[in-house]
Amino acid sequence: MIADFQEKYSNRHQIAGQWKKDGKKVFGYFCGYVPEELISAAGIIPVRVLGSLDTVSLADAHLQTFICAFARSCLDQGLKGVYDYLDGIVISKTCDITRKMLGIWAKNINIPFTAFIGAPSKRTESARDCLTEEFRDLRSKLEEFTGKKIDDDSINRSIEIYNNSRQLLNELYEMKKADNPPLSGSEFYQIVKTGFVTPKEEYNEMLSALKAKLASSKPSGDGKVRLMVSGSTFEDVNVLKMIEDVGGNVVADDLCIGSRYFRDLTQPASDPIRALADRYQMRITCPCKHPSDERLYRLIEEVKEYRVQGVISIVQKYCDTHLFEYPYMRDMLQKNDIPFLYLETEDRMGEEGQFKTRVQAFLEMMG
């Protein structure tokens, strides 16, 4: 079952190429603050732009050494033509790197449509009003691009599908509270990643089937140390596998490609654009938003709920917003007597090897 998810993810570019041959439109989006629901309601398949573990060769001519490896890898993939199937890209104002990425993509990669959502950071009423207007603008731009109106009904349908998807992920995540979670960390995040590149109806079917199967399975106790991973955009499942190999299991997360993505659902409202704006502005924050304390309070709570024994923070080198928050997070965990390991990822090339001894020592320390 997991193999299906794995396979879809590995073949994602070929699959998208096939969609194109079938006459479909595909958009890339850059982070968890882009309203996929709207893109999907326009009849366009949204896929998240992610990097790969390939050696970076072309991006170095465009980016200084001090730009995070994640953004570098994404751009490199784009420059290599891996994302040539994209009809458009949509970026929302989150970190400074992502914000500047738009122009570099626009200049160097031939993409017919680009849009930037000047998203506010705060959670106030006026911020939500503003985001509502930003989303309306995006809707108009999408309508202009496709030549078709996007009516409220289609947005509502899209919201329902996405809510469904997030709900299913929440249910799977919930299962990880068990003593012997039926999904390992590496399996779970593989599943989440596949969701970023699969049309949601299809993905929801996969998730439902998986859920049914897991409900009847009887996993045996794994005796592994229960861990949480926190950090910046992070898509290298190998690191999670390494953690499992040395006796840990990631049962909870504070990741942009994890629970921060699926935790919050959209609450239905008479104006679906407003409903989406509320969801995206009030969702669990990424450290790019302000104030971002809530993320850390929730982290502490979740450590308890998921009976997490230790937290591993994996931060991209040069990821300012996460780095600014690190000392605060460290102190907060210390105050709560939660063991904590900090790992900084730089080039993503076989780093699981370098991290292994440190994770081992961390697990030993916790006994």
Place this chain on the structure above:
Amino acid sequence: MSEKKSAKAKRLKTAGKLGKLMEDYYTESAVVKAEKKPVAWLTSVAPVEVCYALDVFPLYPENYATMCSARKLSAEFCAEAEAKGFSPDLCSYALNSFGSIYLDKGPFMGKGLPEPDMLIATEHACLSMAKWWEVLARHYNVPLYVVDAALPIDEEVTSYQVKYFADQLRELVAFVEEHSGNKFDMDRFKEVLGYSDEASKLFTEVADLRKTIPSPVTPVEIFTNMFPLVTLAGKRESTEFYREFRDEIKALAEKKVPAVPNEKYRLLWDLFPVWYNLRLFSYMEEKGGVVVADVYATAFGGRIDISRPFEGLAERYVANPILTSGVPNLTELYKRLVKEFSVDGVVFHSNRSCRMASMGQYDIKQGIFDDLGVPGAIFETDFIDPRTYSDEQVKDTLDSLFEILEARK
């Protein structure tokens, strides 16, 4: 200050006034604090006009960092912040600020900046500012207001983006009123905005006078004279200072008095100065290279429509051309400067502290060369922390640009 700099400073009458303005400002900050009057710390490109209108004394850790750097204190401060767990990769303005707080040391009276009673941050220049101010708010346990912006990139600013900012300016007024105990007065606010707008206008006039060949003003004079524009925006003194500065430069321009005797190559500078090594400009000047335009100063200031005080002020911030442009529009903006200022070459300071401003430089450099045939050079260093600075490498990069320029003359 080094002898060389003070020798240069004497070239202009206004230079002495600047020194006095700065000294007065920092002396006053200590007095204000001693009298228990309210002090706010602000990020750059923050609406300081609200503070002046409400008699709250504004302090700028960023400007302060440039001074710490010039007095060779930044390395120690940054190292101290790193010892507390802050990554050495973070903006060194922030690291400098944290270190100065932890050590309670600084260039004025040997102490750090007077403690804030309230904190005001923007985050449209970069997100580091809001994160840095969050750290300050926790450290001092004082209220923080973040003025957030929804910004376009390479598109027109929309009315709701202006509205969002303007709404927050009104909230900011209420915030400052609450934490200062002072009452807001619209007439006073308009007066402050008037001074701020006027200073900005005058400063831009000086910048435009650099179109004159040879340039009547040096880049060091421009960069050091930005202090009142940023810090005293809204004070009568600032406006008066810029009027004199403008008149002085204008007279020099009319008489075609060169600021640098042998101006051979006219250069565009992107973006931050290397604050601990302003002598780099002299190095270029010895080779005939004079910086006649820069993008740094353009990022500050901007006009204000005073008839709509909040919206007008919001527009200035939200429509900031540097902050709302991606690589395509930035390339056009630089190309315009190259043409208008008769620029022969572009020097890019890739500042490892400021990812936001440095990202895209490679593409912009290429774009200027492709479209106008004007060459550029990029060197990488940090703008206030000298620990990784290599004079040799930087000069090598500059030399190779001069070789290209030489070959073309």
